[in-house]
Amino acid sequence: MRRIMLRVAYDGTEYVGWQKQDNGLAVEEALNRALSELTGEEISVIGASRTDSGVHSLGNVAVFDTDSRIPADKFCLAVNRYLPNDIVVRESREAAPDFHPRYAECRKTYEYTVYNSQIPNPLTGRYSYFVHYPLDVDAMDRAAEYLIGTHDFASFCSAGAQVKTTVRQIFALNCIADPPAPDRDATAENSPRFCGRVIIRITGNGFLYNMVRIIAGTLVQIGQGMYPPEKMKEILEAHDRTQAGPTAPPHGLVLKEIEYRLDPLP
Amino acid sequence: MRRIMLRVAYDGTEYVGWQKQDNGLAVEEALNRALSELTGEEISVIGASRTDSGVHSLGNVAVFDTDSRIPADKFCLAVNRYLPNDIVVRESREAAPDFHPRYAECRKTYEYTVYNSQIPNPLTGRYSYFVHYPLDVDAMDRAAEYLIGTHDFASFCSAGAQVKTTVRQIFALNCIADPPAPDRDATAENSPRFCGRVIIRITGNGFLYNMVRIIAGTLVQIGQGMYPPEKMKEILEAHDRTQAGPTAPPHGLVLKEIEYRLDPLP
Numbered sequence: 001m002r003r004i005m006l007r008v009a010y011d012g013t014e015y016v017g018w019q020k021q022d023n024g025l026a027v028e029e030a031l032n033r034a035l036s037e038l039t040g041e042e043i044s045v046i047g048a049s050r051t052d053s054g055v056h057s058l059g060n061v062a063v064f065d066t067d068s069r070i071p072a073d074k075f076c077l078a079v080n081r082y083l084p085n086d087i088v089v090r091e092s093r094e095a096a097p098d099f100h101p102r103y104a105e106c107r108k109t110y111e112y113t114v115y116n117s118q119i120p121n122p123l124t125g126r127y128s129y130f131v132h133y134p135l136d137v138d139a140m141d142r143a144a145e146y147l148i149g150t151h152d153f154a155s156f157c158s159a160g161a162q163v164k165t166t167v168r169q170i171f172a173l174n175c176i177a178d179p180p181a182p183d184r185d186a187t188a189e190n191s192p193r194f195c196g197r198v199i200i201r202i203t204g205n206g207f208l209y210n211m212v213r214i215i216a217g218t219l220v221q222i223g224q225g226m227y228p229p230e231k232m233k234e235i236l237e238a239h240d241r242t243q244a245g246p247t248a249p250p251h252g253l254v255l256k257e258i259e260y261r262l263d264p265l266p
Numbered sequence: 267m268r269r270i271m272l273r274v275a276y277d278g279t280e281y282v283g284w285q286k287q288d289n290g291l292a293v294e295e296a297l298n299r300a301l302s303e304l305t306g307e308e309i310s311v312i313g314a315s316r317t318d319s320g321v322h323s324l325g326n327v328a329v330f331d332t333d334s335r336i337p338a339d340k341f342c343l344a345v346n347r348y349l350p351n352d353i354v355v356r357e358s359r360e361a362a363p364d365f366h367p368r369y370a371e372c373r374k375t376y377e378y379t380v381y382n383s384q385i386p387n388p389l390t391g392r393y394s395y396f397v398h399y400p401l402d403v404d405a406m407d408r409a410a411e412y413l414i415g416t417h418d419f420a421s422f423c424s425a426g427a428q429v430k431t432t433v434r435q436i437f438a439l440n441c442i443a444d445p446p447a448p449d450r451d452a453t454a455e456n457s458p459r460f461c462g463r464v465i466i467r468i469t470g471n472g473f474l475y476n477m478v479r480i481i482a483g484t485l486v487q488i489g490q491g492m493y494p495p496e497k498m499k500e501i502l503e504a505h506d507r508t509q510a511g512p513t514a515p516p517h518g519l520v521l522k523e524i525e526y527r528l529d530p531l532p
Contacts, residue, residue: 011388056389076385086388119342122277122352123322123520127389254389 001065004072005095005264006031006045006079008060011086013126013251017053018060027051027087031062034082038075039068048101048258049108052210054250056127058090059109059257061101099264107171107203109256112216112248114198124197129216129252134192135223140175143222143229144200146236147215148173154239156215157208158247166239168211170204175219192225201256210247218245267331270338271361271530272297272311272345274326277352279392279517283319284326293317293353297328300348304341305334314367314524315374318476320516322393325356325375325523327367365530373437374473375522378466378482378514390463395482395518400458401489406441409488409495410466412502413481414439420505422481423474424513432505434477436470441485458491467522476513484511 008031016024028045035043048061070078075092083089115121115128116135147153147170154166178197200216222229222245235243274297282290294311301309314327336344341358349355381387381394382401413419413436420432443461466482488495488511501509 009388011391058387058389080385085386085391088386088388090385119346119356120351120354121324122275122354123324123393125277125351126392 001067001097002072003063003065003095003097003099003266004075005093005099005101006062006064006075006089007091008047008062009058009088009090010056010060011126012051012054012056014086015053017055018047018050021053024053027057027060028062030084030087031079034079035064035066037082038079039066039070041066041068046101048106049255051253051255052213052250055253055255056251057255060255061258063095063099063101065097094266095264096266101258101264104264105205105261107205107259107261108207109201109203109258110207110212111254111256112200112202112212113252113254114200114216114220116195116198118194126251127254128197129220129249131220131224133224134194135198135220136192136225137175137177137195137198137223139192139225139229140198140200140219140223143219143232144173144175144215146229146232151236152239153208153211153236155235155241155244156211156218157241158210158214159241160209163208166208168204168206168208170202172201172203173215174201175199175223176201192223198223212253213248213250214241214244214246216248216252220248221245267333267363268338269329269331269361269363269365269532270341271359271365271367272328272330272341272355273357274313274328275324275354275356276322276326277392278317278320278322280352281319283321284313284316287319290319293323293326294328296350296353297345300345300353301330301332303348304345305332305336307332307334312367314372315521317519317521318479318516321519321521322517323521326521327524329361329365329367331363360532361530362532367524367530370530371471371527373469373471373525373527375467375469375524376473376478377520377522378468378478379518379520380464380466380482380486382461382464384460392517393520394463395486395515397486397490399490400460401464401486402458402491403441403443403461403464403489405458405491405495406464406466406485406489409485409498410439410441410481412495412498417502418505419474419477419502421501421507421510422477422484423507424476424480425507426475429474432474434470434472434474436468438467438469439481440467441465441489442467458489464489478519479514479516480507480510480512482514482518486514487511
């Protein structure tokens with residue numbers, strides 16, 4: 001029996017999320033079906049991040065155990081032939097039999113994309129949150145700084161999460177205005193302005209339920225001028241979900257990468 | 267009676283193209299319905315570019331005539347409320363009553379996007395053509411130069427086109443490798459290599475049926491090393507469709523912008 005590790009990309013639009021639900025198809029189910037067809041075994045993957053319905057991925061990690069004699073690095077191309085077009089295995093390799101993608105120490109990077117313009121763009125709508133009031137990205141970036149470090153993020157955790165602790169470490173958090181070549185808006189000299197694309201990039205050792213989306217929703221409110229950047233410190237210290245902003249919609253979120261501290265090699 | 271000009275963006279995936287067909291909904295039909303609902307008149311738009319099924323737009327132009335008293339610049343936000351999410355009017359203004367978006371002299375810019383990697387990317391698949399063999403973008407760019415200027419483009423025109431002349435002028439044509447931040451491939455030092463995103467950007471005074479997609483298909487063959495860049499000159503001078511490469515798929519193509527030489531103001 002070998003443990004195979006996969007890096008999995010998917011467009012989350014058509015899925016109920018990573019984890020099996022009653023109301024539709026989950027990404028892990030589609031993967032289980034494809035791997036089972038490929039190997040003739042009953043495969044059950046374990047995922048690193050149980051992304052929500054509508055959230056996308058370029059780098060989620062999953063493992064499964066198999067007796068198949070397919071070389072580890074060949075699973076990638078082989079399983080893609082059995083998968084729908086909106087799920088792609090980007091890499092496969094052997095992992096240690098006791099490597100668990102959810103419990104192993106890691107750094108996860110997410111990107112939340114806001115499309116900030118007066119008029120929506122039908123070619124970016126699937127992968128970004130459309131915000132039609134001007135944003136002050138510098139204010140957002142200053143607010144983001146308060147969250148970097150090890151904190152109790154209870155204010156940024158949706159109810160219903162079953163976790164031992166709401167303490168997490170954020171290594172990096174940036175808000176970047178990315179003037180998109182296709183359709184940059186005419187912008188005023190001073191903030192707030194219509195920024196085109198705003199990317200909120202966050203790296204941490206783990207995230208609570210809806211944490212990235214609540215942080216994004218709060219940063220957008222600050223960008224909008226509803227609160228000054230310093231308000232973020234107050235919200236963090238309140239340990240109270242009702243103090244933070246709304247949960248931003250799922251389709252703006254992409255799980256970009258998971259890096260493990262120790263190489264998961266066998 | 268006033269003539270209103272619209273700039274129209276759309277995700278072409280779900281449409282049979284700009285023009286009405288028997289086999290599904292056309293973009294112009296969706297616009298006609300929305301404008302008719304808004305104004306209470308029976309509106310019929312005239313489009314500048316009759317894009318094919320699956321082709322996208324950020325800047326197609328359409329005009330229509332109306333007795334409505336809605337201010338010209340307000341049509342944009344008003345009609346978007348009646349349109350599906352994958353069609354967005356980005357601008358509206360008044361135009362001269364005799365302004366015809368198809369016959370007025372203009373420069374049209376299209377972008378054709380190739381996603382060049384060993385493994386597809388489910389987050390770019392809707393708007394790019396996946397090519398899984400390495401490409402030499404410099405060779406593509408050198409080949410592209412032969413097409414710049416005024417030429418008979420009969421080799422790059424699909425059968426079935428009803429046009430008086432196959433002579434067109436190309437003002438600019440570039441092939442640009444755009445290493446995408448999200449998932450750049452490990453690349454070798456020398457060409458050809460996996461380039462990530464390759465953008466073929468073309469500006470001309472008009473394009474024959476499938477012309478941009480046939481140019482893209484031919485450039486990809488040259489990038490793949492099937493022919494040297496100089497082959498493009500031969501193909502152009504043959505005036506024979508069978509000499510050029512295949513018609514690249516529609517979903518990689520975006521109509522970016524149409525600029526009229528004379529302002530269409532009334």
